[in-house]
Amino acid sequence: MKVNNTESNHFNTTQHAQTSTAESTNSASFSSALTTAATAETVPVKQTDFTSMTRKEMFDWMNDQIRSGEMSLDESSPFMGMTMKISVTTGQPADMATDTTRINFVEKARLGLEAARANYDPDLAERLQTALEIMRRQQA
Numbered sequence: 001m002k003v004n005n006t007e008s009n010h011f012n013t014t015q016h017a018q019t020s021t022a023e024s025t026n027s028a029s030f031s032s033a034l035t036t037a038a039t040a041e042t043v044p045v046k047q048t049d050f051t052s053m054t055r056k057e058m059f060d061w062m063n064d065q066i067r068s069g070e071m072s073l074d075e076s077s078p079f080m081g082m083t084m085k086i087s088v089t090t091g092q093p094a095d096m097a098t099d100t101t102r103i104n105f106v107e108k109a110r111l112g113l114e115a116a117r118a119n120y121d122p123d124l125a126e127r128l129q130t131a132l133e134i135m136r137r138q139q140a
Contacts, residue, residue: 047138047139048061048135048138048139049139050104050105050106050135050138050139051104051105051106051107052102052103052104053102053103053105054096054099054100054101054102054103055082055083055085055096055099055101055103056083056096056097056099058079058082058083058103058105059080059083059096062076062079062080062083071134074127075127075130075131075134077127078109078112078124078127078128078130078131079105079131081112082103082105082108082109082112082131083096085099105135106132106135109128109131109132109135110132112124112128113125113128113129113132116128
């Protein structure tokens with residue numbers, strides 16, 4: 001009399017089904033990755049010109065970087081500081097939406113770095129150095 005071992009047959013069937021599912025998932029992931037890579041190659045990368053921006057443009061760029069996860073809130077602090085402008089007459093922040101003055105933020109950060117070093121403020125100097133590095137990477 002012959003006894004069939006149904007457990008091993010069930011295991012083999014289940015194992016084969018799991019392998020087939022994994023292979024088709026991996027194949028779909030690979031195909032998706034190829035499509036994404038091909039799309040990324042055809043999309044032009046927008047470079048940012050930090051040497052001629054309005055405060056609003058800098059503020060919008062900074063917010064986009066934070067939203068996309070490219071920049072942390074800590075990394076954004078020197079950029080936020082560079083977008084601030086206080087009216088001499090009112091003592092209130094100037095509206096950046098209507099301010100069309102173009103600013104060289106690279107130079108502004110460089111001058112701030114020099115001032116931070118002269119005032120022995122290593123924390124501010126480090127944040128401004130990081131900001132300069134971020135700007136250089138974005139312009140490359």
